Amino acid sequence: MDQVQLPKNVTRIQEDEEFSFSCHPGVDCFTDCCRQLELALTPYDVLRLKQETGLHSNTFLERYVIQEQEADEAFPRFYLTMVDDGRASCVFVSDQGCTVYQGRPGACRAYPIGRAAIRQDDNSMQQFFVLVKETHCHGFLEKEAQTPIKYSQDQGLIRYNELNDRVASLLQHEKIRGGMQLTDRQKQFFVLALYNLDSFREQLEANELPNQEQYLSHKESYTDDEQLLLFAVEWLQRVLFQQ
Ligand code: SF4
Ligand code: SF4
Incomplete structure (x- = not known):
């Protein structure tokens, strides 16, 4: 991380280092940052947004999510739709602010803090923080003292980080880092289990998927979406990397 060249408006910051910042409806740039952006979604973002909107995950994906696959990347990426x-x-932006505030994505909660989590050889995750200062953001003129850790806690980010780190065990798996390419079927499993959680549960209930014995023997545990997402990560470890 120390060797990474950062853009001029991005600086490394320690987790307990103070900076001045506050974002609230009284700032004159309110909702400016909800426009002209590329908003990548993690599986936990989609889980929270489909709960917040009350939609089936499949309907949420069809209505609000764009899926892209770069030729040189193993996994597809998912982005929130922007309005033309x-x-x-x-x-989801309105003049009054975010209409899905309680379920807003991790990136919206984190701004202006960026976090990178790098998997270590002992499987622990080491985290690094950066501060992103964009000229249009006047939140830095507010005199409220923050630190990356305090801000993350206040924004409800800790659970997002925990779940995202579990997914990172797939994205940063040693076989992926070694250049492993997934079959189309494996990519379908990845999308189904991580992003289309309600359909994943339905297919598990119908006993249509391989390696699902653990689900059938503990199915009462997986009525909770977060528990099912954690199961999905373990299940993908088996169907992607242990076959
Ligand atoms: S989800 Fe909410 S906070 Fe995030 S960009 Fe959209 S309107 Fe803004
Ligand atoms: S630009 Fe900065 S201060 Fe303005 S609404 Fe967005 S995060 Fe808040």
Whole structure:
């Protein structure tokens, strides 16, 4: 991380290092950052957003998510749809603010803090923080003292980080880092289990998937979406890397 060249407006910051920042409806740039952005979604983001909108995960994906596959990457990426209103606004922004505030994505909670989590040889995750200062953001003029850890806690980010780190065990798996390419079937499993959680549960209930014995013997544990997402990560470890 120390060797990584950061853009000029991005600086490394320690987890307990103070900076001044506050974002609230009184700032004159309110909701500016909800436009002209590329908002990548993690599986936990989609879980929280589909709960917040009350939609089946499949409907949520069809209505609000764009899936992209880069030729040189093993896994597809997922982005929140933007509206074609000349400002490329987020589909969930209104003049009053975010309409899915309680379920807003981790990136929206984290800004202006960025976090990188790197898997270590002993399987622990080491985290690094950066501060992103964009000129249009006037939250830095507010005199409220923050630190990356305090801000993450206040924004409800800790659970997002925990679940995202579990997913990172797949994304940063040693076989993936070694150049492993997934079959189309494996990519379908990845999308189903991590991003389309309600359909994943339905297919497990119908006993349609391989390696699902653990689900059938503990199915009462997996009525909770977060527990099912944790099961999905373990299940993908088996169907992607142990076959
Ligand atoms: S989800 Fe909410 S906070 Fe995030 S960009 Fe959209 S409107 Fe803004
Ligand atoms: S630009 Fe900065 S201060 Fe303004 S709404 Fe976005 S995060 Fe808040």
